[in-house]
Amino acid sequence: MTIQLYTWSTPNGRKISILLEELGVPYEVHTIDITKDEQFSQDFLAINPNNKIPAIIDPDGPGDATFTLFESGAILIYLAKKHQSPLWPDDPLLQARVLQWLMFQMGGVGPMFGQLHHFRRYAAHESYSLGRYEKEVHRLYAVLDKELGERPYLASDDYSIADIATYPWIARFPLHGLEWAAVPNVKRWFDAVGARPAVASGMAVPSA
Numbered sequence: 001m002t003i004q005l006y007t008w009s010t011p012n013g014r015k016i017s018i019l020l021e022e023l024g025v026p027y028e029v030h031t032i033d034i035t036k037d038e039q040f041s042q043d044f045l046a047i048n049p050n051n052k053i054p055a056i057i058d059p060d061g062p063g064d065a066t067f068t069l070f071e072s073g074a075i076l077i078y079l080a081k082k083h084q085s086p087l088w089p090d091d092p093l094l095q096a097r098v099l100q101w102l103m104f105q106m107g108g109v110g111p112m113f114g115q116l117h118h119f120r121r122y123a124a125h126e127s128y129s130l131g132r133y134e135k136e137v138h139r140l141y142a143v144l145d146k147e148l149g150e151r152p153y154l155a156s157d158d159y160s161i162a163d164i165a166t167y168p169w170i171a172r173f174p175l176h177g178l179e180w181a182a183v184p185n186v187k188r189w190f191d192a193v194g195a196r197p198a199v200a201s202g203m204a205v206p207s208a
């Protein structure tokens with residue numbers, strides 16, 4: 001049965017389309033234009049009480065019942081587990097490492113990068129705020145670069161939902177005030193992940 005994906009062209013939205021492309025799962029895209037406040041419509045509120053994308057409706061959810069789910073990290077885990085994908089490994093230790101780096105993205109990369117994007121685009125004159133978030137984003141890049149110097153992917157030698165969650169945020173690199181030469185391990189990882197056909201396809205959702 002076809003997953004219904006409610007999304008927009010943001011890093012959080014693209015996490016889910018990338019995963020669905022990786023899984024080869026049929027899905028139908030419903031664009032929620034957040035530039036027009038469509039996320040606040042009553043129809044979307046019935047899907048996500050927090051008025052944010054992404055969200056999914058799985059017509060073949062637990063117990064063969066229709067199931068609605070929001071929060072991008074929860075959706076990644078749910079879909080990868082449901083489809084028994086190696087993107088969510090079987091080994092409990094590796095699961096914990098994937099979860100660790102997924103939470104690093106959810107709690108650090110997403111919020112801090114998102115704030116930097118906002119101030120860079122819309123309030124660059126606010127030097128204190130811009131400097132505060134840029135400093136933290138650069139610190140997070142340093143953490144990523146060190147870890148990716150020790151292994152090919154964030155959690156282990158294998159690509160996982162932790163990489164899927166992080167890639168769309170790094171894809172906005174021009175907003176981050178860095179040169180790739182400062183984070184060569186992140187650049188190597190970014191190129192490897194971006195070369196995956198499913199990543200390219202997922203990053204193009206929703207289409208213009």
